[in-house]
Amino acid sequence: MLNIVLDNDVVLDLLSLSKNDTQHTFARLQKSPIHFWVSCCVSSLLETQINTAHHKPLTALFDGNNVQWLSSLAAHWSEIPANCPNKIQALMSLDAATLPGMTIIWSNNLDFTSVLPDIEWGDHEFVYGMLAQYEDETSFADLTSQQLLQRPMLEKYLFNVLKHGQYVGGPEIEELESELAAYVDAKHCVTVASGTDALLVALMAIGVKHGDEIITSPFNFIASAEMIALLGAKPVFADIDPNTYTLNPFLLKSATKFKTKAIVAANVFGQCADFFAINKIANQYDLPVIEDATQSFGASYHNRKSGILSAISCTSFYPSQPLGAYGEAGACFTNDDVLANMMRQIRHHGQNKRYHHQHIGISSRLNTIQASLLLAKLKHFPEDLEARLQVAETYNRLLEGHVKTPVVVSHNTSVYSQYTIEVNHRNEVQQQLQKQGITTMIHYPIPIHLQPVFASFDQSEGSFPVAEAVARRVLSLPIHSYLSEEKQTEIVDALISVL
Known part of the structure; x- marks a missing residue:
């Protein structure tokens, strides 16, 4: 993503009631993947320069134009040289340097002062020249665009934590738990330090101990099986459905033994496993079920949100x-x-109150800064998710008839945590796409039962044929909420040419 910080003279041209070349240039630039910024350090200056007889109000610039305020940092004042002729311009260049990616300043002032060689400046011809050189890379998950779009809200929540200084157990923790519980329609949400810790805390809460057996999937990230083994229990695998890649409920009965303590069912690539069937079988054997919803937050199953299945x-x-x-x-x-109540105690060293330890626990409290950032991002989550679904639908349309695209069953919605297709000669296809600058990922190339760490289970190749076949064929394409249809078309055209 290219960032352009607007100098005050450019802002005045854009607000002018008279048509001018700056407005024409700005309209053309709006069609490119650019974020525009106005540094807060020029706000007071602009207020004195704007003439209501000749200019629109300053707020007009921020309405639907992809323009945001750029925070000015107090620490930057000490970095401005004492002999600097224009401290406001110098501060603007220092503030511009806080933005991720490539950043330039658009100014018509021939004597503009930038105190950083990396932050270049110039008029509209310079801007066009830099845009021509700029390469909009295809990122697999574009966290930069997300941060830039949500930056003012992220800063607000982050600085609020710095203000109250409660970095562990701050008020944002309880607020986030309340909002997350409401989102999935759960009675309780217990935040922890990581998704892996969430699995560990859940397994400890249901009393998993040494010698127990836990049924789970061989096609997933290793965390579930890893936490089972960490507690001295044994992960027992059941094969997956060939279309959804989730645990096949029809294979659960044969996997259930005397030592079976629970089932951990993972949702894969954005959609949920068949929990009605899984829970029905689990109830017959009086087994608790843990939903691994790492890849499906925001998805639904029979109109129920993932996270409460x-x-x-x-x-x-x-x-x-x-x-x-x-x-x-x-x-x-x-x-x-x-x-x-058990999980809240376990995440905090098993305490029911300070220095009273009822259970063996761990230290896994979500830190307040991460909670504050999640609160800020949760406000944008519905629109982000909708944009992500539009990207997935575009892929579905462009790829129809060429490869096996994600199969989302009728009672499910998917959040497409990955957009995963199946191809022949997968490794060769991936290498050819990489040569064209297209990053793809493989989730997961080696099923868990074939990982060296579980070699002692003596489950050789062929034990779970569906998971093994899928692991040889799946390829995840770039997907995020900010992926343009033009870029998707480039990806798909490259893929089809390789195939």
């Missing part, structure tokens, strides 16, 4: 997830008061 649901807010923090974060959801 079993006794306990766990999710991760890893940065690349549709709702992601800027670091590790996770949560558990439940409608069971006893389980909720």
Whole structure:
């Protein structure tokens, strides 16, 4: 993403009631992937320069033009040289340097003062020249665009934490838990430090111990099986559905033994497993079910939100997830008061009150800064998710008839945490796309039962044929809420040419 910071003379031209070349240039630039900014350090100057007889109000510039205020940092004043001829311009260049990606300043002032060599400036011809050089790379998950679009709100919430200084257990924790619980329609939300910790806390809450067996999927990230093994229990795998890639409920009975303690059912690539069938079988054997909702937050199953489809649901807010923090974060959801109370104690060293330890626990409290950022991003989540679904629908249309696209069953909605297709000669296809600058990912190339760490289970290749076949064929294409149809067309055209 290219950032253009507008100098005050450019802002005045854009607000002018008289047509001018700056307005024409701005209209053309609006068609490119550019974020425009006005530094807060020029706001007071602009207020004195705007003449209501000749200019629109300053607020008009921010209405639907992809223009945002850029915060001025107090720390930058000390970095301005004492002999600098224009401290406001110098501060503008320092503020511009806080933006991720490529940033330039659009100014018609021939004597503009930038104190940083990396922050260049110039008139509309310079801007056109820089735009021609700028390469809009195809990122797999565009966190930069998301940050730039939501930056003012993120800053507000972040600075509020700095203001009250409660970095552990601040008021944002309870607020976030309340909002997340309301979003998935759960009675309780218990935030923790990561999605992996959420799985561990859930397993500890239902009493998993050494020698127990837990049924789970061989086709997923290793975290579920890893946390089961960490508690001394044994992950027992059941194969997956060939279309949804989620746990096949028809194979659960044969996997259930005397030592079976629970089922961990993972939602994969954005849609939910068949929990009506899974819960029905689990109830026959009096087994609790844990929903691993890491890849499906925001999705639904029979009009029920992912996160409340079993006794306990766990999710991760890893940065690349549709709702992601800027670091590790996770949560558990439940409608069971006893389980909720147990999980709250476990995440805080098993304490029911200070220095009274009822259970063996861990330290896994979500830090307040991550909670504040999630609160800010949660406000944009519905529109972000809608945009993401539009991107997925465009892929579906462009790829129809060429490859196997994601199969979303009729009672499900998907959040497309990954947009995953199946192709022959997958590794060769990936390499050819990479040569054309298109980054793809493979989730997951080696099923869990074939990982070296679980070699002692003596489950050789062929044990779970569906998971193994899928692992050889799946390829995830770039997907995020800010991926343009033009860029998607380039990706698909490249893919089809390779195929």
